[in-house]
Amino acid sequence: MGGLATLTKGQPLYIAYGSQITLRHTYDKNPGSRPCWLHSHAHVYPVRYKDGRGSSHQQQVTCYTFKDVNNWWIVKNPDKEEMVLDDPVQPVKHGDIVQLVHGLTSRALNSHDVAAPLTPQCQEVSCYINYNVSMPPQNLWKVQIINRANDNSKWETIKSHVRLVHVQTNQALKTTGLSLPEWGFNQLEVATDRHMQQDATIWNVEEHRYNKNEDKEGRLRDIQQAELIPMEPTYVSFWEKFWELQTKMLFGAPPADIEHKYRSNPLDWPFVSKNVAYWMHATTNAQIHLLGNTVVWVTGTLSVLSLCALLAFYLLRRRRGFHELNTDEWKDFLFLIDFIVVGYFLHYLPYFLTDRTLFLHHYLPCMLFKVLAVAAILDHIEMLCRSYVTSHSSMVTRYVVVALVAMATWVFIQLSCVTYGNVSLTAADVKRLSWRESWDFLLHQIGS
Template identity: 50%
Template sequence: MLGFLQRPVVVTADINLNVVALTVVGLLSRLWRLAYPRAVVFDEVYYGQYLSFYMKRIFFLDGSGPPFGHMLLALGGYLGGFDGNFLWNRIGAEYSSNVPVWSLRLLPALAGALSVPMAYQIIRELGFSHCAATGAALLMLIENALITQSRLMLLESLLIFFNLLAVLSYLKFCNSQKHRPFSASWCFWLVLTGVACSCAVGIKYMGAFTYLLVLGVAAVHAWLLIGDRTLSNVRVLCHLLARAVALLAVPVLVYLLFFYVHLVLLCRSGPHDQIMSSAFQASLEGGLARITQGQPLEVAYGSQVTLKNVFGKPVPCWLHSHQNTYPVIYENGRGSSHQQQVTCYPFKDVNNWWIVKDPGRHQLVVSSPPRPVRHGDVVQLVHGMTTRFLNTHDVAAPLSPHSQEVSCYVDYNISMPAQNLWRLDIVNRESDAAVWKTILSQVRFVHVNTSAVLKLSGAHLPDWGFRQLEVVGEKLARGYHESAVWNVEEHRYGKSQEQKERELELHSPTQMDVSRNLSFMARFSELQVTGGRREARPGSQAKHRGR
């Protein structure tokens, strides 16, 4: 037991001086004067913006790829003590004293430096000579483009590093397979292959090509294993399961982990919130969450609500009305109903509030206890500020003549009766008795008289409509389309029956202690679907705020 005290402890190690030399030279070429130039170079102006968002934990959406590469750059900023306060507005701008340029560029530089000895090892694992491997590594070392991009805050060197790591890991796994299958090193290299592939895809989607290459080679090797008569069926099954777990399950889990960390870090409201759903926005600190926190969950008769269109194109907008009416005659000579305009407005406004009314009762307040609205119920929507009912009839819409005009009904004592009954269709319901819920429920409004569906056409109305977006009744609507789907974003239980008191109520938020959380998978799915959709507010609309 104490034999080690009687004999010296001897450790032997094989050191490949070629690898050591290549690593040292690679580090020197990438790290020497790394902070020069101390100015924003090329795409640093692009990645730096997201780096600042990470430092301030502000949510953003980048449609160019997954978040892992951005998080690695942010790690460099975190290690350097960067606070995110720098205006990334132009290439060539001098970095201020609070920007740790060396730290921000460190991880790409290390990745570029380590790619040099990794190229050497890949060639050796393929069975070529030391001379050939050294030549390949030297080509990586002296390539100007690789040196340049490694010395800047860019993602390319990180992507190349993980691509090479995936290939090297799989080659080492294959060589371990020949000698010691199911050993610790065999398992290590196999799992590392899957992790490296996921990291490559997590930086840029171009990494998927390396992943597909590895999967293709692994599939060929698996096919050869199946035909190997020297292996038992159980052993072949173990080989296949190990490869499936390491090369399929592990990359998926690691990829999900990137987004989980991404969403945990970016927990605050930011400039890209509006293109996300109301439920997603409400899960962030500040912004919509500050407005909707504690709202009633179930929509009841008498509820005061704002209705946001789920489609969000060309801009996110809310169902809106105001005192102005449609022109009697449009520019093209067609006539209108001259009813009160109903539009979709891309800004928060008191005229976005609607009251959900029971057609069988006159009250515009929530009863005690509240009576929730369910799928299939027939309701009336009353505009909060004008108390006129949402209406549609067989009159052509102003810009979409194949659809019906949507208005708030004005009684002109003519032969055009009100048609203001709407059937609620909860498209994401779990049962036919589902309750209409704030933020969570996605609903359609189907006109009882004509079966038209309330829909955002996306067209901008002329100046008489204040350049707001047209809302129509789509008679030929079949199936599901997000332009005809709405969700309640802001919600309160109405308490005032008198109009003057109700107007004051609409201007003041109410708070009730009901919380709602969006699951990680729901947010992850929305990020994949939303992608890079980032629309700017048209300047022509800004001047019409408050209509």
């Protein structure tokens, strides 16, 4: 089933005055960028930020990375009070001036000469609240269709890439890609920028419906119903799904030259030389990292190398006429090599030729083969002990298994605080967990 196709099936093509829309950030080449939708909610900007700068204390506008009922906006004609469709419908064209009214709070998208919360060189974007102070609304936006055929082109759903230019200050609406603090629910910052010719200022309408309700309650009901799951699925063929998946994987990676703090190369992975931070609490130093169990990862790497060494040893011995393994045992051993060792390197070696930003999670498919390699090498050693030493000597293998499980469990317990992020950490705790200098944990200075 195609999710977006289900939501957009049968929706009007042309954006008109009175349309209800969701605006998706089209694309961005900045590090860590991800799809998001223009969003607002009833919460306001804090009066003062941590750095001492003041805000407008107006309603927050963000870019939210999930579908949400607060992503809906109404395209309003500035010359009319009503927010319903004209009869006949009046499409919005390139160069037209519009107001964007937030669907649930009925406040208009606004900008003014106040610095954005995280990007002071840009202007704050808000939904205007009338506090009866000397700050009049500045809520007019010019629609610029970037991929228009001509200057009379109409604003189209999905197809049109638009830039929304704030009329009063001649700055373009953009997302900076930076996450707001907890007061902004870690959603992405939206601002206006005088430097308009950049990908971060391009948007497109993803969902669209015509508003035919004249009363506010009816409009709210329409918007809330727009987020309901469609009752009938849209079926997409296997090859359409396959093609979309391959395209996303091929072109969805960030550029290779990005210097990400937690990027790594394939040589860092077998012995857990790098970690990846996913989350950190704003005040307690509780944090979540992708970090392998060192006992499991190192033992797995050594097991794969041991299987390779055994293969070379047996091949050399067989060329000289010595057969430590009978025919059935040799076939079983070759099966292990074909499945485990070949499988491991098929999933590992291609990354040395990959021109993209790599992280530890790219190594996870190899881990399946490493764990199998541990079991395979222990089983092989036990078989050799039974054949060439004594039956009682095979007990040594079992003691080794118990020791490995005990050590892996101990490491799991020690690192569980950064696996689940459920424990507050002091500076001393963070230092204690840094078993390797290359592990990069985070730290707020809250005491030791």
